[in-house]
Amino acid sequence: MRCLAIAVAAACLSQTVTGASASEDRYRLEKKDGGYVRMDTQTGAMSLCEERSGQLVCKLAADERDAYQSQIEQLQGSLKTLEDRVTALEKGRVAVPAPGLPSEEEFEKGMGYMERFFRRFMGIVKDFEQEENKPGQNQPADPNKT
Structure with missing residues (x-):
């Protein structure tokens, strides 16, 4: 029973570490003069970074900033x-x-x-009506007259 609990704990711990390392692998840092270049491996966006008061502060590169x-x-x-x-x-x-x-x-x-x-x-x-109403023209024959 104790071995089973240890195995489950180890499996959970390995999944947590794997998930964390996957998100950490998204960015790559490369040391340059006076700072770092950070590249987002998913989007390709690059940032210029420098260390200030123990923290890494990053800004977009000028050409990407202009595009945005x-x-x-x-x-x-x-x-x-x-x-x-x-x-x-x-x-x-x-x-x-x-x-x-x-x-x-x-x-x-x-x-x-x-x-x-x-x-x-x-x-x-109106033209047809006027032609029909002209006296003596187009009068139908009277069927009663023979």
Whole structure:
């Protein structure tokens, strides 16, 4: 029984050590002049580190910092655009068409086509009516007369 307890304790301890070493292997430190270079083995990001008051303080490398800075500026611009749109929507200044419906401009254009169609169609109908109502023309024969 005692051997079994020791075996279980050893197995738990080895799993804890293995899990800790896996997370510790993520970063690699290499000594350089005046400090260290730390590389994240999962992302490839590199940081410059120096020892201050017994602690390791790391900063992103300049080129990575610039890349992140441009990304941050782009995201801030997108966020500002979205915030302005939300503000406008909340104030009711921007009409939001329902999904699948035409915009106001498309609707007006379609109505213009329909109006022209119906005006032209009604003109044709009036022309036919006028031709039919001309005296002596196109009069059907009276079936009662023989």
